[in-house]
Amino acid sequence: MQCPRCSGMMVYEQIFTSQGGLDISRCVHCGDVVDSVVISNREHPSYYIKKVFRGCNTIARISG
Numbered sequence: 001m002q003c004p005r006c007s008g009m010m011v012y013e014q015i016f017t018s019q020g021g022l023d024i025s026r027c028v029h030c031g032d033v034v035d036s037v038v039i040s041n042r043e044h045p046s047y048y049i050k051k052v053f054r055g056c057n058t059i060a061r062i063s064g
């Protein structure tokens, strides 16, 4: 399967949330996530909120 955004390689993964396990496809190049997690994100955005929060912490450490 190819990434719809960058045509990179997609890998299948399973993530676990408070709602249970989700099967997703993730691009190894740009990190784009598609399939069930996108649908789930619209109903339960906690997974993406945590991911963005960690990203902000990383940026803060790099900048000093």
Ligand SMILES: [Zn+2]
Pocket: 003, 004, 005, 006, 007, 008, 027, 028, 029, 030, 031, 032
């Ligand atoms: Zn991609």
